[in-house]
Amino acid sequence: MAIKLIKISALYFLISVVLGLIMSITHDYRFTPVHVHMNLLGWTSLTLAGILYYHFPALGQSLSGKIHFWLHNIGLPIMMISLFLLLYLENDAFGMGAAIGSTVTVLGIIAFVWNICVNLKAS
Template identity: 50%
Template structure:
């Protein structure tokens, strides 16, 4: 799981940097919220989770870890794509942004609980 999280985080890094380059080329910062969230919730958060799971591999075997992994990696793309389209004028996707964001917050809470409850547990 640690390696998968780091690999996925690098994909988000490329997407975030690519989006930043696109905004630079077209001289528009309209998608800045998407750019920032992809880099922070995708690249940085998942890379850090991967590093933590590398340091504490016993954390990866919990249901909390598996649930966090899947909820994070499903909700973030839903939230980011919906937000991008919303910014571009497809306002009917507002509810999907809220659903994606809520599920992502739940995923992050599960990650935090996994660390708080299981970091001292032996493998």
């Protein structure tokens, strides 16, 4: 699980950097929220979770670790795609997708925090 999280985070990093480059070239910064959320919740958070799960394997093997993995990696793409479409098409209908994706991601992060509090132990 740790390696999967780090590999997924690298994809988020690549996507967010390319999006940042496109915004800089076009001077169109409407997608800054997508860029920032992909960097923080995709690249940074998933990399740190992957490192923690690597150094403390019990975290990745726990039920809460698995719940975190799946909810975070289902919710975040839904949130990012919906937010992108909301901003690109200026259609408020995509706000519901962003809200659903955000909620699923937050539930995954709650599982992550629970996992850390309950299962992280000194060796």
